Amino acid sequence: MPTINLWATDGYISTPGGKSIYIWGFTDQEGGSAQLPGPTIIIKEEQPPAETVFDINLTNNLNEPVSLTFPGQKNVKVNGQRVQPQYNNGELVSLTNYALPGETITYSVTTSSPGTFLYESGTNPFKQVQMGLYGAIIVRPCDYEPHETGLCTAYGTGTGTEFDREYLLVLSEVDPAFHQAVKQGRDYDTRQFKPRYWMINGRCAPDTMLPDYTPQLPNQPYGAMILMEPGEKVLLRYAGAGIQNHPLHPHGHHTRLVGLDGRLLQNINNGEVNDLSYERFTVLAAAGQTCDQIYTWAGLGFDPATNPIPTTIPNLRNMSIGHLGWTLWSGSPYLGHKGELPSGMVSYNNAGEEYFMLHSHAELEITNWGAYPGGLMTMIAVYPPGTLGFNQGMLPTSL
Numbered sequence: 001m002p003t004i005n006l007w008a009t010d011g012y013i014s015t016p017g018g019k020s021i022y023i024w025g026f027t028d029q030e031g032g033s034a035q036l037p038g039p040t041i042i043i044k045e046e047q048p049p050a051e052t053v054f055d056i057n058l059t060n061n062l063n064e065p066v067s068l069t070f071p072g073q074k075n076v077k078v079n080g081q082r083v084q085p086q087y088n089n090g091e092l093v094s095l096t097n098y099a100l101p102g103e104t105i106t107y108s109v110t111t112s113s114p115g116t117f118l119y120e121s122g123t124n125p126f127k128q129v130q131m132g133l134y135g136a137i138i139v140r141p142c143d144y145e146p147h148e149t150g151l152c153t154a155y156g157t158g159t160g161t162e163f164d165r166e167y168l169l170v171l172s173e174v175d176p177a178f179h180q181a182v183k184q185g186r187d188y189d190t191r192q193f194k195p196r197y198w199m200i201n202g203r204c205a206p207d208t209m210l211p212d213y214t215p216q217l218p219n220q221p222y223g224a225m226i227l228m229e230p231g232e233k234v235l236l237r238y239a240g241a242g243i244q245n246h247p248l249h250p251h252g253h254h255t256r257l258v259g260l261d262g263r264l265l266q267n268i269n270n271g272e273v274n275d276l277s278y279e280r281f282t283v284l285a286a287a288g289q290t291c292d293q294i295y296t297w298a299g300l301g302f303d304p305a306t307n308p309i310p311t312t313i314p315n316l317r318n319m320s321i322g323h324l325g326w327t328l329w330s331g332s333p334y335l336g337h338k339g340e341l342p343s344g345m346v347s348y349n350n351a352g353e354e355y356f357m358l359h360s361h362a363e364l365e366i367t368n369w370g371a372y373p374g375g376l377m378t379m380i381a382v383y384p385p386g387t388l389g390f391n392q393g394m395l396p397t398s399l
Ligand SMILES: [Cu+2]
Pocket: 249, 250, 251, 252, 359
């Protein structure tokens, strides 16, 4: 039975503008700072009929009670007893059993299905979840094997959810005034809630494109840059940890929704399997919801030698970045091909790869305190076939 240790504590996150925001959150390091989002919990299910149970030891290093809820899981117990809403003089004070400041309690959770899920505080959630007390859970099917044809799936063999690479995008929004009020012990009127930052994996664009565990973001360890090759099936897992709904898409492309809230979009009726997955140009990643999608970039198959198309290359000035002469293209409109480096340009992209964004269609959400670009945005890089390597975009099988 896997056991996870989480500490609820505080810390700071950084924004691309150089601001530092006080947060509450979880860490899996004793004495560590809160990270945003909390550590991703990855569980591989046991072969049925065996149940899959995992334990979480929650230690509360904050100065008010903190708890954990596990939406979509079942049979949640704390210290061996079924969890219960907590009342004080008839008033609901927590949706579930909590740890007092300084206390450690143990939740035991039974998985209910493979998929993507959230965990978050169930005590003063309007405050504690906004402050950062949330994270994601990935439950893998019992037959999951990475890189094995037909077995590298989101929901199990035969469910049509095979993937080659996977990316988890935890979505949230932050009102810095709220965080400042909590830091200073002041009251905050939630009716005044006005987010200024929108985040993927606790980071605002362009920090979303920095690698995992980049040293300059010690409390925002998870990157959100999506790297893939043409024709691959990429599993995009969205998890809506905030209180707003976010319309997201890989720019100019559809994705296929295969799972919602950790439930496969499939119906089996008298042995007849009905595929209920569907394509969307924009997916509304709703608050509290998770969306599992398969995304494929097929490209158009054009090759300068065998299948040329007339292409007008934009003016170079429109393709260079900043004053250093960087470019975000390869000098060729064809994937995997590089052109001659013109004078004044110092770099081309790495391998002739193609970039486009994955972003929110709510324009305010792609700003950092009003400054565009930022917020709920990252880039997708499509690399030429065979250049990306085996382990890019592979999360662990389990903890
Ligand atoms: Cu778009």
